[in-house]
Amino acid sequence: MSINRVCLVLLLATAWAGQSLAGDFFVYPNEGQNKEQQEMDEYQCYGWAKDETGFDPMATPQATEPPPPQEAKKGGVGRGLMRGAAVGAIVDGSDGAKKGAAAGGAIGGMRRADQNRRQQQAQQQWEQEQVAQYQENRNRYDRAYSACLEARGYTVR
Numbered sequence: 001m002s003i004n005r006v007c008l009v010l011l012l013a014t015a016w017a018g019q020s021l022a023g024d025f026f027v028y029p030n031e032g033q034n035k036e037q038q039e040m041d042e043y044q045c046y047g048w049a050k051d052e053t054g055f056d057p058m059a060t061p062q063a064t065e066p067p068p069p070q071e072a073k074k075g076g077v078g079r080g081l082m083r084g085a086a087v088g089a090i091v092d093g094s095d096g097a098k099k100g101a102a103a104g105g106a107i108g109g110m111r112r113a114d115q116n117r118r119q120q121q122a123q124q125q126w127e128q129e130q131v132a133q134y135q136e137n138r139n140r141y142d143r144a145y146s147a148c149l150e151a152r153g154y155t156v157r
Helices: 001-014 035-054 079-149
Strands: 026-030 154-156
Touching: 026 035, 035 079, 079 154
Parallel strands: none
Antiparallel strands: 026 154
């Protein structure tokens, strides 16, 4: 999977979870802070929360670990045909070769399909883990950001 696809998966997951990058919060100044003070406090809390959690909601999402490696292709109808025909010919001549080719092709196709299924499952699991990690990091950042602003006299929702 390319890094661009990983970023797309993470961005879609973020949108699906109802989280935007910076505009998720409603911040109300409880102590009469003016707009300039609020902007400065929000910027400082953004920096503090980013430093505390190691997560930057403004950065492009990155995978925390590489995708699962692709296995070397195994089996396949063509290989199965050839192997089955060879074994069948040794055992029972030309009739055996035909029967062996049919059986070998079927078995080879099943092996390849099973391998593809396992790889697809591993890829999906990896994607789900990346999305969960991103969401966990984002939630930690959101809590830190909110705590900082609340400590400065704002209500954050």
